[in-house]
Amino acid sequence: MGFAIIKFVVESFGEINGWNYGQLAFLYGLSVISHALSMIFFVQGWFMGYYVIEGDFDRYLTRPLGVLYQFFFTNINIFGVTDLIPGILVFIYGCVKCEVTVNLLFILQVVVILVGATLIRGGIYILLGSTSFHTRSAVDFGQYTQEIMDKTTMYPLSMYPESMQFILTYLIPVGWISFYPVSALLGIDSAYNAMLVPLITLGVGILVMLVAGAYFSMGLRKYGSAGN
Amino acid sequence: MIDVQDLSKDYMQKHKDPGLSGALKGLVKPEYKVVHAVRDLSFHIGEGEIVGFIGPNGAGKSTTIKMMSGILTPTKGRVLIDGRDITKHRKEVVRNIGVVFGQRTQLNWDLRLGESFELLKHIYQIRQADYDRTLDELDRILGIKEIIDKPVRQMSLGQRVKGDLVASMLHSPKVLFLDEPTIGLDVSAKFALRKFIKEINRVRKTTVILTTHDLGDIQELCERIIIINHGVMMEDGNLSQIVDRIAPYKTLVVEYYDEAAPEHPRCEMILHEGNVAKYRFLKNDLTAAEIIADLSKVKTIKDVSIEEAGIDDIIKVAYGA
Numbered sequence: 001m002g003f004a005i006i007k008f009v010v011e012s013f014g015e016i017n018g019w020n021y022g023q024l025a026f027l028y029g030l031s032v033i034s035h036a037l038s039m040i041f042f043v044q045g046w047f048m049g050y051y052v053i054e055g056d057f058d059r060y061l062t063r064p065l066g067v068l069y070q071f072f073f074t075n076i077n078i079f080g081v082t083d084l085i086p087g088i089l090v091f092i093y094g095c096v097k098c099e100v101t102v103n104l105l106f107i108l109q110v111v112v113i114l115v116g117a118t119l120i121r122g123g124i125y126i127l128l129g130s131t132s133f134h135t136r137s138a139v140d141f142g143q144y145t146q147e148i149m150d151k152t153t154m155y156p157l158s159m160y161p162e163s164m165q166f167i168l169t170y171l172i173p174v175g176w177i178s179f180y181p182v183s184a185l186l187g188i189d190s191a192y193n194a195m196l197v198p199l200i201t202l203g204v205g206i207l208v209m210l211v212a213g214a215y216f217s218m219g220l221r222k223y224g225s226a227g228n
Numbered sequence: 229m230i231d232v233q234d235l236s237k238d239y240m241q242k243h244k245d246p247g248l249s250g251a252l253k254g255l256v257k258p259e260y261k262v263v264h265a266v267r268d269l270s271f272h273i274g275e276g277e278i279v280g281f282i283g284p285n286g287a288g289k290s291t292t293i294k295m296m297s298g299i300l301t302p303t304k305g306r307v308l309i310d311g312r313d314i315t316k317h318r319k320e321v322v323r324n325i326g327v328v329f330g331q332r333t334q335l336n337w338d339l340r341l342g343e344s345f346e347l348l349k350h351i352y353q354i355r356q357a358d359y360d361r362t363l364d365e366l367d368r369i370l371g372i373k374e375i376i377d378k379p380v381r382q383m384s385l386g387q388r389v390k391g392d393l394v395a396s397m398l399h400s401p402k403v404l405f406l407d408e409p410t411i412g413l414d415v416s417a418k419f420a421l422r423k424f425i426k427e428i429n430r431v432r433k434t435t436v437i438l439t440t441h442d443l444g445d446i447q448e449l450c451e452r453i454i455i456i457n458h459g460v461m462m463e464d465g466n467l468s469q470i471v472d473r474i475a476p477y478k479t480l481v482v483e484y485y486d487e488a489a490p491e492h493p494r495c496e497m498i499l500h501e502g503n504v505a506k507y508r509f510l511k512n513d514l515t516a517a518e519i520i521a522d523l524s525k526v527k528t529i530k531d532v533s534i535e536e537a538g539i540d541d542i543i544k545v546a547y548g549a
C-alpha cells in the first residue's frame with residue numbers, strides 16, 4: 001500500500017526531495033526488511049504490558065537465563081517472514097534501478113545496516129513496553145509506533161522540518177534505520193561516508209538496545225507479579 | 229541453606245475513586261495506596277528441612293515465596309540461598325531452586341508436556357543421562373510418562389500439577405518452593421503429591437518450603453511451621469511444640485442419656501448439643517479420668533471420647549479467628 005503511494009507521487013512529480021524512483025524503492029525495501037526482522041525477533045515487545053499485568057514474567061524470572069532473552073527467543077514469530085518477502089523484492093528492484101554493484105562489501109554493508117536497524121526498532125519496542133512496569137497498565141502501542149516508524153523510515157527524512165529531523169536523528173534515532181545509511185550507500189548526500197554510516201547505524205542499534213535493556217531491568221525491579 | 233533477613237514487600241495499589249471524575253483523576257494523577265504485604269520477616273531454613281508456611285488469605289505467603297524464588301524484588305531486606313543474594317545473583321542462584329504454583333502453571337500451554345521438559349533440559353543444560361535418570365525416578369513416584377505426550381492445555385488440574393512438579397525437579401534443585409500445590413486436587417492426587425514431597429526430601433535431601441490451607445498437608449509433611457498474618461511472623465518452630473504451647477488442652481466429649489449436662493468446675497464447656505457435651509481442659513492440670521469420675525458422680529454417662537488439640541486449634545488462635 002505505502003509503496004503504491006510512493007509510485008503514484010513519483011510518477012506524478014518525478015521525485016521526492018531529490019530522491020528518484022529507484023532510490024525510493026531501495027529505501028523503502030530496506031526499511032521493510034528491517035521492519036520484518038524486528039517483527040520476527042522483537043514483536044513480543046508490543047505485548048509486554050500484558051505480561052506485566054498478568055504476571056507472566058514469573059516463569060522467566062525463576063530460570064537461569066536473562067529475562068529479555070527468554071521473552072523474545074521463546075516467542076519468535078515466524079509469520080514475520082510474510083513481510084520479509086515483499087521487502088526483499090522491492091529492495092532488489094531498487095538495487096537494479098539504481099544499478100548498484102553487488103559485491104561482498106555491499107552485502108556486508110547491508111547486513112550491518114539491517115542488524116543495526118533491527119536493534120533500533122527492537123530497542124524502541126522494549127523502551128515503550130517497559131513503561132508498563134511503571135504505569136501498571138497495558139497500552140497497545142504497537143499500531144501507533146508502527147505508523148510513526150513507517151512514515152519516518154520509508155520516506156526520506158529530509159522531507160520533514162529540521163526540528164523533526166533533529167529529533168528523529170538524536171532523540172528517537174529512527175533516522176539511522178534507513179535514511180542515513182541509504183543516503184550514504186547510494187551517494188545521495190556526499191556528506192555521509194558509505195563506510196562509516198552503516199557502522200554508526202550498528203552502533204546506534206547497540207546503544208539503543210543497551211539503554212532499553214537497562215530501562216527494562218529497572219522496570220523489572222518494580223515488577224509486581226500478579227496476586228493470583 | 230536459606231537465610232531470610234528483614235524481608236519486606238510493599239505493593240503500590242492503584243487507588244481509583246468511583247465515577248467518571250475518579251477515572252479522569254486516575255489518568256491525570258494516579259493515586260497509590262501502599263500495601264505492606266510482608267514486614268520484616270527473618271528466619272533460617274536448613275538443608276533437608278520441610279517447612280510449612282501458613283496464614284490466612286492475604287497474609288503474605290505467596291509474596292514471601294515470590295521474593296524467595298527471585299520473582300519479586302524485596303522492598304527491604306534480602307534472601308540468601310547458600311549464602312548468595314537471589315536478587316543480586318538471580319541467574320546463578322535460581323539454578324538451585326525449583327518453583328511450583330498450584331494456581332498457575334509454569335509450563336507452556338501450547339506445548340506437549342514432554343516438549344516443555346525438553347525446553348527445560350536446554351535451558352538448564354542438563355546432560356541427557358542425568359535427564360533420563362531424573363525423569364525415570366520422578367516417573368516412578370508420580371507416573372508422569374502416560375501424560376508426557378499430552379498438550380498442557382488439555383490436561384486436568386491434577387495432571388498439570390504433576391507436570392509442573394516434574395518440571396521443577398528436572399534440574400535437581402536443592403530447594404523446592406511450592407505455593408499451594410494441593411489446591412483443587414482430589415484425595416488420591418493429594419496423597420501422591422505428599423508422597424512425592426516426602427520421597428524427594430528423603431532421597432535427594434531437597435529442602436522444601438510449602439504454603440497450604442490444607443492442614444492435612446502440614447500434619448503429614450512438616451515438622452516445622454511458620455505462621456504469618458498481615459505480613460508479620462506470628463510463630464516459627466516445631467509443629468508439636470507450637471501446638472503444646474498455644475493449645476495445651478484436650479477436649480473430652482461426653483454423651484449422656486438426656487439433654488441435661490452438668491458443668492465441671494475446672495473445665496470449659498465448649499459445646500452442648502442434644503445429649504452431647506464437650507469439656508475442654510488443660511493437659512497439665514487435669515486428666516480425662518478425673519473428669520469422668522467427677523461427672524459420673526453427678527450423672528450417668530453413656531459414652532466418652534477424647535479430642536487432641538491439633539493445628540486447627542493453633543490456627544484459630546494465631547489467625548485471631
Ligand SMILES: Nc1ncnc2c1ncn2[C@@H]1O[C@H](COP(=O)(O)OP(=O)(O)OP(=O)(O)O)[C@@H](O)[C@H]1O
Binds near residue numbers: 224286
Ligand atoms: N501483585 C500485587 N499487586 C498488589 N497487591 C498485591 C499483589 N499481590 C498480592 N498483593 C497484596 O498483598 C497482600 C498479600 O498477598 P499474598 O498473595 O502474598 O497473600 P497469601 O498469603 O498468599 O494469600 P492466599 O492464602 O490468599 O494465597 C494482599 O493484601 C494482597 O492483596
Ligand SMILES: [Mg+2]
Binds near residue numbers: 228289290291407
Ligand atoms: Mg497465595
